[in-house]
Amino acid sequence: MAETPRPEPRYGNRPTMKDVAARAGVGLKTVSRVVNGEPGVTPETERRVREAIDALGFRRNDSARVLRKGRTATIGLVLEDLADPFYGQLSRAVEEVARAHGTLLINGSSAEDPERERELALALCARRVDGLIVIPAGDDHRYLEPEIRAGVATVFADRPAGLLHADAVLSDSFGGAREGVAHLVAHGHRRIGFVGDRPGIHTAAERLRGYRAAMEDAGLPVDERWVAPGPTDPERVAAALAGMLSGPEPVTAVFAGNNRVTVTAVRVLAGRTAVAGGPPVALVGFDDVELGDVLGVTVVAQDPAGLGRTAAQQLFRRLEGAAEAPRRVVIGTRLLARGSGEVPPSSG
Amino acid sequence: MAETPRPEPRYGNRPTMKDVAARAGVGLKTVSRVVNGEPGVTPETERRVREAIDALGFRRNDSARVLRKGRTATIGLVLEDLADPFYGQLSRAVEEVARAHGTLLINGSSAEDPERERELALALCARRVDGLIVIPAGDDHRYLEPEIRAGVATVFADRPAGLLHADAVLSDSFGGAREGVAHLVAHGHRRIGFVGDRPGIHTAAERLRGYRAAMEDAGLPVDERWVAPGPTDPERVAAALAGMLSGPEPVTAVFAGNNRVTVTAVRVLAGRTAVAGGPPVALVGFDDVELGDVLGVTVVAQDPAGLGRTAAQQLFRRLEGAAEAPRRVVIGTRLLARGSGEVPPSSG
DNA sequence: ATGAAAGCGCTAACAA
DNA sequence: TTGTTAGCGCTTTCAT
Numbered sequence: 062m063a064e065t066p067r068p069e070p071r072y073g074n075r076p077t078m079k080d081v082a083a084r085a086g087v088g089l090k091t092v093s094r095v096v097n098g099e100p101g102v103t104p105e106t107e108r109r110v111r112e113a114i115d116a117l118g119f120r121r122n123d124s125a126r127v128l129r130k131g132r133t134a135t136i137g138l139v140l141e142d143l144a145d146p147f148y149g150q151l152s153r154a155v156e157e158v159a160r161a162h163g164t165l166l167i168n169g170s171s172a173e174d175p176e177r178e179r180e181l182a183l184a185l186c187a188r189r190v191d192g193l194i195v196i197p198a199g200d201d202h203r204y205l206e207p208e209i210r211a212g213v214a215t216v217f218a219d220r221p222a223g224l225l226h227a228d229a230v231l232s233d234s235f236g237g238a239r240e241g242v243a244h245l246v247a248h249g250h251r252r253i254g255f256v257g258d259r260p261g262i263h264t265a266a267e268r269l270r271g272y273r274a275a276m277e278d279a280g281l282p283v284d285e286r287w288v289a290p291g292p293t294d295p296e297r298v299a300a301a302l303a304g305m306l307s308g309p310e311p312v313t314a315v316f317a318g319n320n321r322v323t324v325t326a327v328r329v330l331a332g333r334t335a336v337a338g339g340p341p342v343a344l345v346g347f348d349d350v351e352l353g354d355v356l357g358v359t360v361v362a363q364d365p366a367g368l369g370r371t372a373a374q375q376l377f378r379r380l381e382g383a384a385e386a387p388r389r390v391v392i393g394t395r396l397l398a399r400g401s402g403e404v405p406p407s408s409g
Numbered sequence: 410m411a412e413t414p415r416p417e418p419r420y421g422n423r424p425t426m427k428d429v430a431a432r433a434g435v436g437l438k439t440v441s442r443v444v445n446g447e448p449g450v451t452p453e454t455e456r457r458v459r460e461a462i463d464a465l466g467f468r469r470n471d472s473a474r475v476l477r478k479g480r481t482a483t484i485g486l487v488l489e490d491l492a493d494p495f496y497g498q499l500s501r502a503v504e505e506v507a508r509a510h511g512t513l514l515i516n517g518s519s520a521e522d523p524e525r526e527r528e529l530a531l532a533l534c535a536r537r538v539d540g541l542i543v544i545p546a547g548d549d550h551r552y553l554e555p556e557i558r559a560g561v562a563t564v565f566a567d568r569p570a571g572l573l574h575a576d577a578v579l580s581d582s583f584g585g586a587r588e589g590v591a592h593l594v595a596h597g598h599r600r601i602g603f604v605g606d607r608p609g610i611h612t613a614a615e616r617l618r619g620y621r622a623a624m625e626d627a628g629l630p631v632d633e634r635w636v637a638p639g640p641t642d643p644e645r646v647a648a649a650l651a652g653m654l655s656g657p658e659p660v661t662a663v664f665a666g667n668n669r670v671t672v673t674a675v676r677v678l679a680g681r682t683a684v685a686g687g688p689p690v691a692l693v694g695f696d697d698v699e700l701g702d703v704l705g706v707t708v709v710a711q712d713p714a715g716l717g718r719t720a721a722q723q724l725f726r727r728l729e730g731a732a733e734a735p736r737r738v739v740i741g742t743r744l745l746a747r748g749s750g751e752v753p754p755s756s757g
Numbered sequence: 758a759t760g761a762a763a764g765c766g767c768t769a770a771c772a773a
Numbered sequence: 774t775t776g777t778t779a780g781c782g783c784t785t786t787c788a789t
Contacts, residue, residue: 075559077766088776093768101774118555123535124481125766127472128781135515135536142501143516144714146699149497153490156518165532167483167515168491170504184513187471188483207466211423324700331703351494351699352672355679366492425782436760441784449758473782476765 076117085113096121127189135165136376137185139178140196142170147320147348147365148196151218154369155194162377164191175199186213192376194218194369200261202227214379218372220263221389228379230372230390234264234347237361237394238271239278241345242316244359244396246279249405250314250343254287254305256298256326257318257347265290268318268347287312298325306333306342313406314343320350327358327401340407349397359402361394368392424465433461444469475537483513484724485533487526488544490518495668495696495713496544499566502717503542510725512539523547534561540724542566542717548609550575562727566720568611569737576727578720578738582612582695585709585742586619587626589693590664592707592744594627597753598662598691602635602653604646604674605666613638616666616695635660646673654681654690661754662691668698675706675749688755697745707750710743 078092085092087106094102095110102110113119127133138155140148152168159166167185171178178198182205185193192214195202200223209215209227217229245253255272258265269290276283286308289301298321305312315330317323323346333339346353349362371390426440433440435454442450443458450458461467475481486503488496500516507514515533519526526546530553533541540562543550548571557563557575565577593601603620606613617638624631634656637649646669653660663678665671671694681687694701697710719738 079766089766090768090776091774094775097768103774106774118559120531120535120556120559122476122537122766124472124475124537125781126768128470128476128766128783129768131781133472143491143504144494144498144501146492146494146497149494150492152516153492153518156491156516165515165517165536167513168500168504169513170501183468187468188513189470189472208468211466211468327700328703352675352701352704355676356700356704427782430760437782438760438784439758442759445784451758454758470782473765474784476767476782477784479765 075122076119077122078119081110081113081117081119084117085109132191133189134163135167135188135190136192136194136373137167137169137182137188137190138194138196139169139171139181139185141173141198143168144170145320146351147363150365151196151369154366155373158370158373158377171196171198173198175201179204183208192216192380194372194376195222196220197223197263199223200263214376216372216376216379218368226387228372228375228387228389230368230375230392232264232363232368233391233393234267235271235274237363237396238268238316238318238347239275240271240394240396241347241359241361241402242272242275243278244398244402245314245316245343245345246275246281248314248343248403251281251406252284252287252310252312252314253281254289254302254312254315255318256289256301256305256315256322258290258293258322260290265318272316284310290318293319293321293325295325295328298322299329302326302329306339312342313340314345314402314404317344317346320346320348322346323348323350323353323358323360327356341404342407343402343404345402347394353397354399357400359399360397362397363394364392423470424467425470426467429458429461429465429467432465433457479537480539481537482511483515483536483538484540484542484721485515485517485530485536485538486542486544487517487519487529487533489521489546491516492518493668494699495711498713499544499717502714503721506718506721506725519544519546521546523549527552531556540564540728542720542724543570544568545571545611547571548611562724564720564724564727566716574735576720576723576735576737578716578723578740580612580711580716581739581741582615583619583622585711585744586616586664586666586695587623588619588742588744589695589707589709589750590620590623591626592746592750593662593664593691593693594623594629596662596691596751599629599754600632600635600658600660600662601629602637602650602660602663603666604637604649604653604663604670606638606641606670608638613666620664632658638666641667641669641673643673643676646670647677650674650677654687660690662693662750662752665692665694668694668696670694671696671698671701671706671708675704689752690755691750691752693750695742701745702747705748707747708745710745712740712742715740 081092082089156166169181175198186208194216197220202222202225221229287305317326346360349360429440430437504514517529523546534556542564545568550570550573569577608614635653665674694708697708
């Protein structure tokens, strides 16, 4: 039984603290002290250890450290689609807060699929992220109960948790939509369409509710042919718009329920007016879009970065031990009048 | 029957395989078999184990597993800014490839700061990511040499590595810019400005080189007052544009070196024409922008998703053992003529 | 089919 | 100031 053999080089044959210790002629713990900047090492010893570290190309294995310390200094963010600028901004804001806390962020896109959301969230839990921010795709989050009980701090963002009492940071979808539709009413519109996301999505339902409230506030009837919740792919949105813009009593204004709907609506309405010479249709969108200012698109702007920052701050508050009851933070929206929402109705 | 005492609850008191084994009345290894779907467990035993798992809310600790197995099933992506739609799309494409390989992705934004890029990349190495995709902020990547030697597969995307021989997946910045500027020349422009990113950035330098090549191809002189590389913040870009659009011999067309420059240029030029009633200025931008089609912005489009997908595929090829020499893949660009690049020069 | 023991690379607790 | 020992929770190996 000679020296310990290393039959299976792991991590592509990386040196360990033990290797560094052997090379520097010191004990394992001394290396650990140097690597972690702990006190109690003479400058001369430290020098030798550092020399060995450089010579060997040693880098501490955080997996082992995590196993011992019980904290990964990592949080997870489950969102819908990182390629959507809204979530990109939100994620970036979360990252900044995490960075300020010496923490890394693992993102995962659910692609709006509840099963994929669940898989992702649980995979992150298996990696023992310290905390989790979830932008729900599904509406039943009881699968997270054991995780939360086991100590994974969890904050929901953009949409609340389903069947679970947990922290949530949301935009004021109801109020924002109500304000946006009221804006159209104030400019003389009486037949206003609503194109939004699938009604199973909390924010979509809230915005639809805001639309109905504004119409009712104004004493205006809602023809159900004007209301088109559903997927936000361009084809569906274009078809929905075509439907409510045709017939004997077409809408004179449209409220778009999110940024993707708005983008498609801008395309469709611009095409109608330019190519077909149709009458201009007023448009207000929920959520801002890039170059919306240049295009003159009136929107109810959310603050994606604020949403992400607030959610992350709440998460770290929990990680630092805050034990108050779950709370819901609602972030206000701002109506930005840029032209498209101030077009008067084109006909009786 | 005394319960197993757990003096120091880690991970917020999570049950371990040992706990599950005790509760199910089986050995530790049997639990491991069930959890990992290994054969050699009778259905009855498996049932009891699963029961214990559910009752306890057990979830395997992947940190411990990683320590033993040597693979984290995680890759890292260091990019510039996740809030930039270009990188959002790139990251999303990387994520999809990773997902197909059962791998998670950790993103980090360098904010175009070389030191922060280095910190991030090394932090990811300390967590023993299996591989790394880096979009360089700095121009010296020798700090990654020990990591690569130790087995961290590394692929550079969007920009090549500095002072390091490694895989890289790039857009054809030189060719794309040359084509875009030639397009302006073909529409009669002779005084063409260039507003791009800082020349230290490889892609920015390449695009500037493409601009000069196209001018030379056409036998046109370049007045250095028309060339404005630098930071891409709106103020700098607006000032640069103002400079080259004034004076006795103003430019009649502008080539914008990336999406942020293009967005600002669209704003500035739209404002000039609308408010000041100035003559229209032609514009071609490198990289597409959202709603660029509606606005009629002519661009040289890159394929950010293709860039990310290709880089990720190359990374997994390496992880699966491909040992060929480092290779460079160049992805072509496409000129999308939409109006702004086809405006003729407004005056002699 | 099942389980006991060793050990992955590190840190905490305690000796020297 | 420095080193030794015992795990963290899991997989691997080898016995039963």
